[in-house]
Amino acid sequence: MQVNNSFFLTITFTLILLFGLTFVASSSVFEGFELSGDPFYFAKRQFIFVIIGIISMLIILNIPSDSYAKFDWLIIIFCFLLLLALFVPNIGKVVNGSLRWIDLGLFNLQPSELAKFGLIIYVSGYCVRRSNQISTIFGFVRPLMVVSLFSSAIIFQPDLGSVVIIFCVILSLLFLAGISIGQFSLLVLVLSVLAYIAVRHEPYRYARLISFTDPFAPEFEERSGYQLSNALIGIGRGEFFGVGLGNSIQKNAYLPEPHTDFIFAIILEETGILGGLALIFLFIFLLFLILKISNESFKIKNSYQGFLCFGIATLIAIQTIFNLGVNLGLLPTKGLTLPFVSYGGASLITFMAMIAIVLRIDYENRSY
Amino acid sequence: MKTRRSRLITVISVFILTLVIIISRLFYLYFEDSGFLQNKGKLKLITSRKISSIRGQILDKNNNPLAVTVMQYDLYGLKGLNLSHDDLLTLNLNPENKILNKKALLKRDITLGEIELVKKFKNNLLEIENTPKRYYPLSEQASPLIGFSGKDNIGLEGLEKIYQESIQGEDGEIEIHKNAHQIAIKPPIVKKESIEGKDIYLTIDRDIQFKAYKHLSAGVISNNARGGSLIVLDNLNAEILAVASFPSYNPNDPQRKIQRNRAFLDSFEPGSLLKPIALAIGLDKDFIDKNIKIQTSPGTLTLNGNVVHDSNNNHGELLPSGVIVKSSQVGAAKIALKIGEESLLKGYKEFGFTNNPYISFPSISFGSVISRNDLSDHEIASLGYGYNIEATALQIALAYSVIANGGIKKEFSLLKNENTGSKRIISQVNSDYVLSSLREAVLMGTGYRANSNKIEIAGKTGTAHKSGGKGYSQSKYTASFASIGPLSNRKYTVIVVIDEPDPNKYFGGEVAAPIAKSLFEDLLSI
Numbered sequence: 001m002q003v004n005n006s007f008f009l010t011i012t013f014t015l016i017l018l019f020g021l022t023f024v025a026s027s028s029v030f031e032g033f034e035l036s037g038d039p040f041y042f043a044k045r046q047f048i049f050v051i052i053g054i055i056s057m058l059i060i061l062n063i064p065s066d067s068y069a070k071f072d073w074l075i076i077i078f079c080f081l082l083l084l085a086l087f088v089p090n091i092g093k094v095v096n097g098s099l100r101w102i103d104l105g106l107f108n109l110q111p112s113e114l115a116k117f118g119l120i121i122y123v124s125g126y127c128v129r130r131s132n133q134i135s136t137i138f139g140f141v142r143p144l145m146v147v148s149l150f151s152s153a154i155i156f157q158p159d160l161g162s163v164v165i166i167f168c169v170i171l172s173l174l175f176l177a178g179i180s181i182g183q184f185s186l187l188v189l190v191l192s193v194l195a196y197i198a199v200r201h202e203p204y205r206y207a208r209l210i211s212f213t214d215p216f217a218p219e220f221e222e223r224s225g226y227q228l229s230n231a232l233i234g235i236g237r238g239e240f241f242g243v244g245l246g247n248s249i250q251k252n253a254y255l256p257e258p259h260t261d262f263i264f265a266i267i268l269e270e271t272g273i274l275g276g277l278a279l280i281f282l283f284i285f286l287l288f289l290i291l292k293i294s295n296e297s298f299k300i301k302n303s304y305q306g307f308l309c310f311g312i313a314t315l316i317a318i319q320t321i322f323n324l325g326v327n328l329g330l331l332p333t334k335g336l337t338l339p340f341v342s343y344g345g346a347s348l349i350t351f352m353a354m355i356a357i358v359l360r361i362d363y364e365n366r367s368y
Numbered sequence: 369m370k371t372r373r374s375r376l377i378t379v380i381s382v383f384i385l386t387l388v389i390i391i392s393r394l395f396y397l398y399f400e401d402s403g404f405l406q407n408k409g410k411l412k413l414i415t416s417r418k419i420s421s422i423r424g425q426i427l428d429k430n431n432n433p434l435a436v437t438v439m440q441y442d443l444y445g446l447k448g449l450n451l452s453h454d455d456l457l458t459l460n461l462n463p464e465n466k467i468l469n470k471k472a473l474l475k476r477d478i479t480l481g482e483i484e485l486v487k488k489f490k491n492n493l494l495e496i497e498n499t500p501k502r503y504y505p506l507s508e509q510a511s512p513l514i515g516f517s518g519k520d521n522i523g524l525e526g527l528e529k530i531y532q533e534s535i536q537g538e539d540g541e542i543e544i545h546k547n548a549h550q551i552a553i554k555p556p557i558v559k560k561e562s563i564e565g566k567d568i569y570l571t572i573d574r575d576i577q578f579k580a581y582k583h584l585s586a587g588v589i590s591n592n593a594r595g596g597s598l599i600v601l602d603n604l605n606a607e608i609l610a611v612a613s614f615p616s617y618n619p620n621d622p623q624r625k626i627q628r629n630r631a632f633l634d635s636f637e638p639g640s641l642l643k644p645i646a647l648a649i650g651l652d653k654d655f656i657d658k659n660i661k662i663q664t665s666p667g668t669l670t671l672n673g674n675v676v677h678d679s680n681n682n683h684g685e686l687l688p689s690g691v692i693v694k695s696s697q698v699g700a701a702k703i704a705l706k707i708g709e710e711s712l713l714k715g716y717k718e719f720g721f722t723n724n725p726y727i728s729f730p731s732i733s734f735g736s737v738i739s740r741n742d743l744s745d746h747e748i749a750s751l752g753y754g755y756n757i758e759a760t761a762l763q764i765a766l767a768y769s770v771i772a773n774g775g776i777k778k779e780f781s782l783l784k785n786e787n788t789g790s791k792r793i794i795s796q797v798n799s800d801y802v803l804s805s806l807r808e809a810v811l812m813g814t815g816y817r818a819n820s821n822k823i824e825i826a827g828k829t830g831t832a833h834k835s836g837g838k839g840y841s842q843s844k845y846t847a848s849f850a851s852i853g854p855l856s857n858r859k860y861t862v863i864v865v866i867d868e869p870d871p872n873k874y875f876g877g878e879v880a881a882p883i884a885k886s887l888f889e890d891l892l893s894i
Contacts, residue, residue: 229408254412298372321387
């Protein structure tokens with residue numbers, strides 16, 4: 001076997017995937033039992049998603065990477081239709097007051113997960129096609145209009161977290177593609193104001209925003225600070241080496257969503273800082289490899305592939321950072337999954353598909 | 369190309385920076401916050417529950433229970449319980465709120481049937497807690513002595529209060545780990561075992577206590593008296609067999625109205641009950657000769673302008689024993705004057721008057737005596753017939769037990785198997801002389817109503833004006849009788865004190881002696 005980028009990427013990615021599968025199994029025993037009487041309800045489903053993910057990866061590995069550039073308009077329209085479909089009665093499924101899922105029987109599809117990916121494909125292509133205009137006002141407003149269209153569909157679900165991620169990823173891509181610092185700064189300012197309005201407009205968002213700074217304050221602890229305070233308790237209990245796999249107490253109904261948004265807190269409770277750091281370094285190595293592949297693509301003038309890998313890396317990085325930040329009480333509580341680790345079919349399969357694209361690009365780089 | 373490189377480095381730097389922040393936060397939580405967080409977690413997870421220690425029993429000399437602890441089961445509902453649930457309707461609760469917003473007592477003292485029913489519901493929000501409850505089998509017969517304990521295992525009255533420390537034991541503690549749905553996630557952990565309280569073994573005899581209370585209460589009621597007390601001592605073993613006090617109360621009733629233990633707490637002027645003690649002191653200190661008669665004629669004696677008189681009777685010349693038999697005030701006054709203040713008070717002290725009786729009981733009385741350096745002759749004389757000195761029924765009974773024991777003062781106890789000392793305070797001869805005078809007093813003197821053809825009793829009557837406000841009351845009396853029997857073995861000392869009997873029939877011989885007699889006859893069946 002050749003020891004190359006793909007080799008390391010596959011190993012790292014597999015390790016993260018196994019790490020995630022283990023903790024989905026461990027953290028969801030109570031929730032699974034409560035829901036269906038089977039403590040491994042979520043673990044079994046997640047395993048099926050991994051199988052579907054692997055099948056998707058095998059398909060994607062056989063698709064030349066430049067075909068995404070050719071069909072990006074098709075992909076983007078498909079993603080947008082899915083987002084709109086949510087608002088069609090009887091298709092969208094409301095969970096915890098948010099309209100985020102389309103029930104596909106076997107699993108719930110979260111169109112915003114696909115939309116993130118779709119936008120990366122689209123904007124990467126745009127950066128290459130219009131590389132000369134990108135620093136002009138018109139050049140960078142056009143992709144932003146598409147992004148804004150998507151964002152408004154997502155923000156009415158409501159899912160502010162995904163919108164913030166999308167803007168961060170797209171801004172990173174445009175920044176790399178060469179928009180002027182002035183435009184970039186202005187854009188950041190405008191988006192910040194919009195985000196502020198979005199937060200102030202919804203009382204629950206504002207409550208979460210201020211409660212994350214002190215989740216144990218009496219007025220927050222049993223309300224908006226409930227999730228975070230219980231996540232932090234789990235982290236505190238884990239100390240350096242953790243309480244041991246399977247021994248988390250917080251997953252016993254104390255911490256809501258222990259297998260999805262707050263899985264990192266359970267990982268820290270059961271394996272301690274040691275386990276948390278191990279996972280973080282796996283992610284760092286994964287991102288390093290993807291950025292390395294991205295750089296190699298730029299070197300051989302495959303700019304589209306370069307942008308695509310960079311976009312994928314930033315999406316993984318930003319979503320991971322947001323999720324960890326939320327779990328550790330550095331950021332307000334948002335419903336964001338930890339890539340490859342959290343339970344959830346759409347998220348897992350989408351991220352696996354992205355890794356497949358990166359592997360394909362690395363393969364194309366090597367055969368250049 | 370060059371811009372892209374520098375911009376890539378910028379983006380990567382931002383990532384690295386955020387990662388540094390995240391990892392720092394991880395260590396901050398570990399080093400700075402984990403104590404606080406773990407504590408918070410414990411508060412949510414762990415519920416501490418007290419394991420009540422079982423309060424020790426109080427037992428009589430034959431190990432019959434006088435105070436026991438039984439379990440009471442109470443039903444509690446936890447926060448979030450819906451009281452309108454069909455299951456709960458069968459329990460006939462009267463909920464104020466439909467849904468509990470905090471833990472609440474639903475029903476006290478549920479039956480075993482209800483416990484089974486509740487277990488069948490399998491409702492996690494229902495909890496049965498068992499609390500120990502105190503029960504007193506003798507009820508009002510012994511309550512002024514035994515007292516009672518309240519909630520939380522605290523003795524509030526009587527022996528329950530005085531022996532609280534050894535009887536209470538120590539509470540234990542268990543920890544229950546519950547998940548957020550209040551379901552226990554592992555078996556309870558015992559943090560501290562409870563230590564059972566020690567049992568207290570008394571010298572009290574349940575059967576004698578029963579008889580004592582029966583005769584006392586009947587006597588108090590039939591004499592229209594305010595109250596009374598009765599003590600039975602075992603002279604041979606220096607044990608207190610019964611301490612009855614009336615009126616009494618039911619300690620098992622939560623609405624009980626406490627009544628004091630008159631036998632230990634009420635001190636009164638003993639009157640004539642003290643004459644035999646004064647005589648014993650006089651004989652033993654050689655102030656009095658058994659064979660020299662005392663002139664009581666004309667039945668009055670004027671001292672310091674006060675007249676001492678023998679109930680309008682002239683008894684003439686009396687032997688010292690005759691003073692006891694006739695209960696002559698004049699005779700007793702002369703005996704006291706012969707002994708003198710100093711020796712008399714010293715002698716009384718030796719018999720236990722004004723001393724701590726060394727029986728553990730809350731606010732037990734020591735009695736008192738007039739104490740000045742320049743007592744008048746009248747005051748000294750009055751000490752001879754039991755005025756200007758106050759004693760409890762217990763102290764008088766203990767003094768009479770010295771006569772019963774041939775002049776030996778034994779230290780009596782309420783606790784079984786307690787080592788007690790003894791000390792001779794008067795000679796056997798003198799003691800026996802006083803005892804035979806007491807026998808005569810029953811056979812042919814004021815105590816004739818205690819004369820039984822079933823049991824030989826020796827005793828002395830006492831009738832004292834109660835002091836109140838200014839001087840002595842002419843209609844309020846303390847009628848008493850102190851006695852020893854049967855003479856064959858002098859086993860029992862019995863004292864009966866009746867407080868304020870009917871003013872038409874108030875003499876100790878009329879009121880108290882018959883009570884003692886019937887009790888003595890009853891004791892024969894023990």
